Amino acid sequence: MTAANTPTAVRPALTASGLQKTYYSTEPPTQVLQGIDLELQEGEFLAIMGASGSGKSTLLYSMSGMDRPTAGSVRLGDCDLTELNDREMSRVRLTEMGFIFQQAHFLPNLNVRDNILLPALKAQPKQRAEVEARVDSLLTRFGIDHVANHGITEVSGGQLQRASICRALATEPKVLFADEPTGALNSRMTAEAMDALSDIHRDGTTIMLVTHDPTSAARADRVVYLRDGRLVDELELGAWSAEATTEREDTLLAWLRANGF
Ligand SMILES: Nc1ncnc2c1ncn2[C@@H]1O[C@H](COP(=O)(O)OP(=O)(O)O)[C@@H](O)[C@H]1O
Ligand SMILES: [Mg+2]
Secondary structure, three states, X not given: OOHHHOOOOOOEEEEEEEEEEEEOOOOOOEEEEEEEEEEEEOOXXXXXXXXXXXXXXXXXXXXXXXXXXXXXXXXXXXXXXHHOOHXXXXXXXXXXXEEEOOOOOOOOOOEHHHHHHHHHHHXXXXXXXXXXXXXXXXXXXXXXXXXXXXXXXXXXXXXXHHHHHHHHXXXXXXXXXXEOOOOOOOHHHHHHHHHHHHHHHXXXXXXXXXXXXXXXXXXXXXXXXXXOOEEEEEEEOOOOOHHHHHHHHHHHHXXXXXXXX
């Protein structure tokens, strides 16, 4: 039996309680998150949807410690992230979290492999051989081993996004955060990237995905809807399978329409 299908008690991986975020840089201040309670279970794949400006990215930043909430708390397993100082928070982000964004933000003077390898070595400097082996197996798994030594301007957008998935997974994070990861990809590349995310989810990684793309969100176990900084609805889809794609997308689209998406 693999870790992914061993029956285990359901445990929260990431919990937000009473989360608020207000930006004081504007006049009047912008109250973006208005008291969010949200729990991701270990191994759960959760998608966040909502109109542009509803606070999806802010929620992801606040739950991943990239940004400090104004009020409320966030727990990663047993650790209260809101009590950590900046240095401790960076360490947790580097070692326990993976990030994928719309743009990959790779260093132009490094090849694909080194862009993936260097952040992981920074997180786990004493495990060089293990980290290298893990990175090489990720490159193979996601079908980009043949471009490992290419410059980042010499590979396609789809390959680059798969490279950013490899980079996010190189430290074996507890939680993977993805903010519009397919926002800059065409539909074929989107399907490839989402296949990769489904694959990672099957391994047992907890995933928090922000997306405006219903096809991508239909892969998730559960979808929540954010309106003006409040969670107003949720849809339980259960485990994804390729055969159920059309049915899940229809269910999700009807639910989104009911929420005014
Ligand atoms: N640094 C900031 N300063 C002031 N307002 C911000 C800042 N970041 C985001 N906002 C505002 O917060 C709201 C939600 O933004 P965001 O979380 O990016 O929404 P979404 O990802 O759902 O499109 C928007 O009205 C945006 O203008
Ligand atoms: Mg956003």
